Amino acid sequence: MQDSSTYFKIVSLLLQYPDDAYIRVLPELVSAVGHLHPGRERTAIEAFLTEVKNRKAIQLQERYTAAFDLNPSTTLNMTYHKWGDGEKRAAALTRLQRIYMGAGYERETGELPDYLPLMLEFMASVPEAQQFETIRQCLKGLETVVDRLRQIAPPYAELLNPLVDIFRDRTAAGIE
Numbered sequence: 001m002q003d004s005s006t007y008f009k010i011v012s013l014l015l016q017y018p019d020d021a022y023i024r025v026l027p028e029l030v031s032a033v034g035h036l037h038p039g040r041e042r043t044a045i046e047a048f049l050t051e052v053k054n055r056k057a058i059q060l061q062e063r064y065t066a067a068f069d070l071n072p073s074t075t076l077n078m079t080y081h082k083w084g085d086g087e088k089r090a091a092a093l094t095r096l097q098r099i100y101m102g103a104g105y106e107r108e109t110g111e112l113p114d115y116l117p118l119m120l121e122f123m124a125s126v127p128e129a130q131q132f133e134t135i136r137q138c139l140k141g142l143e144t145v146v147d148r149l150r151q152i153a154p155p156y157a158e159l160l161n162p163l164v165d166i167f168r169d170r171t172a173a174g175i176e
Contacts, residue, residue, distance in 0.1 A: 005124045007041045012120035018060035041162040048159040067153035079114040081141035139167045
């Protein structure tokens with residue numbers, strides 16, 4: 001199987017807001033993709049990077065904002081898709097935070113624990129056996145986001161398609 005830790009880390013970075021730091025790290029990401037085995041994950045990242053490299057920063061920012069900030073159906077906060085902003089979501093966020101703390105993972109951003117790039121960063125830092133609950137918490141939300149992105153931001157959908165497949169496979173296998 002693909003080195004999922006490297007894949008998770010790269011996708012986590014590519015899902016960040018495309019500010020100046022994002023633009024500066026792109027050459028490193030191109031290099032990191034070379035460490036992935038050939039396959040669907042690598043192909044998706046390479047296609048996304050080709051798209052990104054051909055855009056100006058303002059175009060990337062506009063596309064990101066349209067894709068993730070203006071429509072609740074594509075928010076990168078995964079538990080929102082299942083529970084909205086209610087008490088059940090608060091409980092899910094607390095569970096995720098406990099998972100992170102139990103693994104010794106400390107968040108470096110002010111993002112909620114269900115923010116997909118943060119979840120991927122966490123999963124990149126822990127063994128596969130510790131990823132199951134995080135995957136379970138975000139799979140339905142991720143499927144919702146990818147379905148919607150196919151209509152409004154296809155490059156992001158294509159980037160995330162392999163992630164959906166990985167999560168489905170691991171959920172079906174019951175990896176715990």
